[in-house]
Amino acid sequence: MKIIRSKISIPLCLAVLVAINGGFFLVPVITNIMNHLPSLKNDFTSWKDTLSFLNYFEIPHLFIGLFMIFMAVLLPTRNRVAWFFTVILLFTIIILDIFIIHENNHKIAYSSAVLIAMIYYWRQFYYHSLASGTYFAIISISWLIVYSMLGTLYLGDQFTPHVTDLQTAFYFAIVCMSTVGFGDIIPHSTEARMFTLTVIVSGITVFAASISSIAGPMISNNVKRIVKGRVYNMDRKNHYIVVGANPLSVTVYNSLRARGDDVTVVFSPGTVHNYPPKTDIVEGDPSATATLKLAGADKAKSIIALATNDADNAFVILAAKEVAGEDTKTLALVNDTQNLKKMKRVNPDMVFSLPLLGSELLVRTLDGETINNELVTQLFFGHEDKQP
Known part of the structure; x- marks a missing residue:
């Protein structure tokens, strides 16, 4: 029972709730498609006739359901971009049901409850990176293009001129998503105009979110390097340098901070960690002298190598010997007791092994x-x- 509880987290519970919400939209549409699939294989005449068995709002419901299932798979990783897109999607669902579809049922109440829970636990989603932002941007734009093309083909005869082929639908989708609006294809019915508005609004939202998810980590990393590297570096003195991002290093950091000591943490770029938001962090190769200089190794009280790999700790100590001040102590963790003698050869001021101790x-x-x-x-x- 304890093992099960340890594996259940708030992001996982929220992911299950989001997946259920996606099922509300996805299951009815998939059932309808499966019922009509046999007749569609041999009776294709036009896109309009092929998609005519779907109700007007089943196409957006299909993509909303699929996208929510996709978000539910990624939410347990505590990805901040997944949280952001899920919140936007839930808010869009509520607005769509209340003001456009005019539904007032269990889906609105359930979506509202999940949205409140996602916003309440927003601090649980802290992981973000350039790679994840780029991935989400590609997926989101691709899904919006497919949705726009299918909707345009479904309402093809409600545009002037009529849209009957994939190439024209793709062209119209890109024009609407980019808000260029050449005016060569015009929706002339209320349904077609409403659909075009959803594409325009979704395009603006997706493009803005995609740009922010890609540019955000880049700008954030550069600002951190400028602020911490050029400004805070002058204030780093009589402090401790903790190398690592594992539970032991976080515990050591918290203990030192509880005593009122200044601590600078060093780990490799892109490392997932549980340090508090205001931690003084230097991202870089911990075994590089330039990284340790940036962390103020020449004015530090101690440099504590707490990586989970003994070889990494040894290289950190070797680099620290080159840039550390005269009064700076070096401490190295040995995870495997068989490496004690090897660690002693790099001559740290202190070697300790938690298993041996x-x-x-x-x-x-x-x-x-x-x-x-x-x-x-x-x-x-x-x-x-x-x-x-």
Whole structure:
């Protein structure tokens, strides 16, 4: 039961709710398509006749349902762009049902509840990157193009001139999405005009969100480098440098901050972490002297290498030896006790192994020895001298 609870998270629960919401829109349309699929295989005459079995709002419902299922798959990764698109989609669904379809049923209430939950837990979605933003932009634009083409073909005879082929539908979709509006294809019915408005509004929204999701991380990273690298670097002194983004490094960071110490965290670009939002972070190769200089290694109290790979910790210590100040201490974590001797060769001021320390404390406790601060200090600083 504890294992199951540990795997259940708020983003996962929200993803399930979003998937259910998508099913409200998707299942009826898929059922209708499956019922008419046998007759469509051999009786294709035109796009209008082929799509005529669908109701007017079933095409947008189909794409809304598919897109929500897609978002539900990505929400457990805590992706901020997935959260943003889901919120926009839920808000659009509510507006569509209330003001256009004029439905007042369980779907509106359910969508509203999911939207409130998504907004309430917005802090749970913190991961973002240039790659994910680009991926979402491509997927969103592609789906909007397909939706626009199918809707245009479905309402083809309600445009002047009539739209009857894929090429013309694709052209009209791009013109509407980009809000160019050449005027060579004009909707002349209320339904066609309303559909054209949805394409225009969706195009503006998707393009704006796509640009922000791609440009946002780029601008954010550059601002962080400028602010933290050129301004804050002057204030980095008498501080601790923690290298790593694993649970141990986060715990060490929180403990040092709770004592009132200044801490700078260093890890590789794109690393997923759970550090607080206002953490002083330097993203770069931790084993590079330039990165450690940027973190203020020459004025630091200690450089603590807490990566999960012992080789990475060794390279961090070697780089730290080149740029650290005279009073800067270097501490290295050894994850595999077999690497203790190898780590000693890079000559850090302190080498510690949590498995070895834990086993030593356990054995001494079982033997009835008293565990005090002096013993713990001896195990940390003096244990390595006993190694052959």
